[in-house]
Amino acid sequence: MYIQSIFKQINGSKVAKEYRDELKSICNLNLRRNSKFNLMSILGALKTLKDVNYKDSLSIYIASEYGCVEDLLKVLEQINSEDSMLMPFDFLNVNTNNTGFLVAQALNTFGNNINITSEDFSFEKSFELAYFDFNTKDIKEILIGGVDESLEEIINHNSITHNLENAISQDGSSWLYINDKKENSIAKVKAFEFFTNLEELNSYLKVINYSIIGLNQYARKYQKELDINKDLIFYNQNNFYGTTSAGDIIDILNEKKESSIYISLDSKKRAYLFWFEKIKYFLES
Amino acid sequence: MNKVYITGSSIICALGNNKEDSVKKIEQINDTNYSNYLEENYEDIKYYRIKKSFDSHKEKFYSILKEVVLKAIEDAKLTQEETQELHVFLGSTSMSISIVEEEHLKYKKNLSTDKIKHIGYGEIGNFIENLINSKYSSTIVQTACTSSVNAICYANDLIKNNKIKRALIIGFEFFNHTTYRGFESLMLLSPSGEYKPFDINSDGLILGEACSAVILESEKKDTSDFEILSSNNSFDSYSVTSSNPNGEVSLSCMEQALNKANISIQNLTCLKAHATGSENSNLSEVTAIDKLLKKHNQKTNVVILKPYIGHTLGACGTNEIVLLCESIKNNFLPKTINFYEKYNNINFTPLLENKYINQATILFHFIGFGGSNTSIILSNEK
Numbered sequence: 001m002y003i004q005s006i007f008k009q010i011n012g013s014k015v016a017k018e019y020r021d022e023l024k025s026i027c028n029l030n031l032r033r034n035s036k037f038n039l040m041s042i043l044g045a046l047k048t049l050k051d052v053n054y055k056d057s058l059s060i061y062i063a064s065e066y067g068c069v070e071d072l073l074k075v076l077e078q079i080n081s082e083d084s085m086l087m088p089f090d091f092l093n094v095n096t097n098n099t100g101f102l103v104a105q106a107l108n109t110f111g112n113n114i115n116i117t118s119e120d121f122s123f124e125k126s127f128e129l130a131y132f133d134f135n136t137k138d139i140k141e142i143l144i145g146g147v148d149e150s151l152e153e154i155i156n157h158n159s160i161t162h163n164l165e166n167a168i169s170q171d172g173s174s175w176l177y178i179n180d181k182k183e184n185s186i187a188k189v190k191a192f193e194f195f196t197n198l199e200e201l202n203s204y205l206k207v208i209n210y211s212i213i214g215l216n217q218y219a220r221k222y223q224k225e226l227d228i229n230k231d232l233i234f235y236n237q238n239n240f241y242g243t244t245s246a247g248d249i250i251d252i253l254n255e256k257k258e259s260s261i262y263i264s265l266d267s268k269k270r271a272y273l274f275w276f277e278k279i280k281y282f283l284e285s
Numbered sequence: 286m287n288k289v290y291i292t293g294s295s296i297i298c299a300l301g302n303n304k305e306d307s308v309k310k311i312e313q314i315n316d317t318n319y320s321n322y323l324e325e326n327y328e329d330i331k332y333y334r335i336k337k338s339f340d341s342h343k344e345k346f347y348s349i350l351k352e353v354v355l356k357a358i359e360d361a362k363l364t365q366e367e368t369q370e371l372h373v374f375l376g377s378t379s380m381s382i383s384i385v386e387e388e389h390l391k392y393k394k395n396l397s398t399d400k401i402k403h404i405g406y407g408e409i410g411n412f413i414e415n416l417i418n419s420k421y422s423s424t425i426v427q428t429a430c431t432s433s434v435n436a437i438c439y440a441n442d443l444i445k446n447n448k449i450k451r452a453l454i455i456g457f458e459f460f461n462h463t464t465y466r467g468f469e470s471l472m473l474l475s476p477s478g479e480y481k482p483f484d485i486n487s488d489g490l491i492l493g494e495a496c497s498a499v500i501l502e503s504e505k506k507d508t509s510d511f512e513i514l515s516s517n518n519s520f521d522s523y524s525v526t527s528s529n530p531n532g533e534v535s536l537s538c539m540e541q542a543l544n545k546a547n548i549s550i551q552n553l554t555c556l557k558a559h560a561t562g563s564e565n566s567n568l569s570e571v572t573a574i575d576k577l578l579k580k581h582n583q584k585t586n587v588v589i590l591k592p593y594i595g596h597t598l599g600a601c602g603t604n605e606i607v608l609l610c611e612s613i614k615n616n617f618l619p620k621t622i623n624f625y626e627k628y629n630n631i632n633f634t635p636l637l638e639n640k641y642i643n644q645a646t647i648l649f650h651f652i653g654f655g656g657s658n659t660s661i662i663l664s665n666e667k
Contacts, residue, residue: 079386080390091466092471097657098525112518118407118422129424132442137442155399160399270420
């Protein structure tokens with residue numbers, strides 16, 4: 001399982017029109033009434049595969065912690081106002097499961113697509129399904145994205161989401177394109193594991209080698225309990241958004257290190273571990 | 286490869302507050318008393334309601350989820366240790382939007398200072414994990430009307446490949462204004478209020494609410510437990526809201542499921558169609574089934590369940606699987622109600638009288654917005 005292309009776009013909150021304008025030059029679809037969430041997803045997917053010769057059987061996995069937020073607020077206003085009608089496109093926009101269809105349409109692919117969410121582990125759960133499909137089925141081309149809108153417009157967002165470090169919530173669309181070809185790849189996915197507790201994770205950490213460690217917000221919170229060399233911790237760029245892990249992983253893959261791990265924990269101290277071996281770095285050096 | 290069986294299940298839907306009552310009701314409903322049944326269901330709008338009262342949408346949502354989950358675990362006779370080993374999978378279209386709407390309305394009426402109190406749906410999984418003390422984090426699948434059946438397919442694959450031991454899959458859909466008015470805005474709802482999918486005079490679909498759960502394990506608990514023989518997903522890129530009228534994607538999806546199970550149509554007791562009732566989807570699926578039967582020159586019973594419980598969207602996978610499997614365990618294959626006239630140039634007619642059997646091999650087909658097609662084959666034949 002080799003990562004061939006990565007793309008990360010994390011920025012402060014933008015209005016949908018800005019993403020729509022950016023898409024105009026690279027996408028022929030009529031996206032006039034589409035949600036900001038859909039636009040961010042399509043933009044990220046297209047940019048990831050801009051120089052990639054992918055097959056139309058590509059499978060698409062989209063992770064989102066919050067789903068379509070901006071348009072949900074719009075729909076709630078329509079629903080709870082006596083003088084307002086719910087418009088078809090607004091309804092379709094809040095059905096996050098339609099995003100995969102639009103991404104597939106923009107990429108002109110016919111493989112399956114799926115949207116996954118899971119508290120604090122949305123990207124990890126999507127990766128888990130993609131990893132399983134790759135290793136057990138005839139699915140050898142995968143596009144996985146973590147897409148979430150900024151929550152800055154929602155005043156109480158920190159009290160209803162998990163933002164442990166009180167970071168500024170941003171728009172984010174981060175993607176990995178994976179296939180089974182080593183040639184020209186960025187990194188190999190050496191392992192991807194789930195642990196029900198930190199004891200299991202720490203036992204695993206003792207027997208693997210790595211030169212850089214990425215941590216999600218709960219892993220940073222509980223880092224004293226992790227059996228890791230603290231000097232190897234990579235402090236990511238300011239990536240905070242719903243599916244931050246996707247952006248963080250892209251950061252560590254961009255580092256010139258032989259092998260890297262990324263540890264995601266949730267509030268119950270369950271863990272996912274990604275283990276990557278850099279390929280392109282060695283070819284270049 | 287492990288075998289995978291449905292060892293426990295439960296449901297709360299318009300038919301009844303448990304699977305025993307629901308199955309009894311299916312057997313009782315016929316074309317003569319169908320309009321009375323609909324009158325019992327329809328309150329202010331044409332919608333199949335769960336017959337339980339609660340003080341709030343939030344209380345309704347979590348009370349019903351809890352009841353359904355605990356009953357499915359009891360049905361599967363899981364020990365406390367086995368329950369904690371359950372991997373949780375959820376499938377829904379509208380998730381907890383009924384609660385989000387309710388909280389927003391309080392804000393509009395100045396009864397709350399927060400416009401929104403929930404962002405994202407991960408907490409639904411967290412609720413179930415805490416309820417059963419599961420060791421594992423839950424996975425929520427969002428593929429529109431195929432959400433809960435796709436959750437079953439994923440869990441089935443994981444058990445087959447020995448990645449997990451057992452799974453709890455929950456499909457849920459509760460009344461909310463966003464979905465109802467959304468379908469209304471798309472002009473997909475039946476103005477007549479008569480649900481008759483696959484009938485040429487069908488004038489749309491009727492939504493319903495329901496919640497159901499199934500337990501999957503690699504060992505049978507009872508001789509009548511259904512085994513999952515195969516499943517298949519296909520993507521129809523024709524339109525976000527409707528299937529390609531040529532039916533080719535649905536046809537291919539069903540054929541691939543049959544191939545994977547290494548069986549042919551003549552081995553099937555029935556084909557449970559998705560049968561939404563909307564014009565485009567009806568035409569596409571009717572065409573696909575007709576092509577399948579004609580291509581293989583074989584016949585099977587075609588069963589339609591939505592007129593009994595309404596279209597329960599992302600939950601229809603678990604709901605219709607539970608209802609059909611339980612009907613067969615109770616010795617009958619349910620008739621299609623309210624069907625009078627088939628499409629032109631279509632040879633098959635849905636099953637119109639209950640058939641008395643106690644074992645079956647069933648091809649279930651489901652279709653969702655966003656082009657998702659899923660076929661799954663279950664059998665409890667000896």
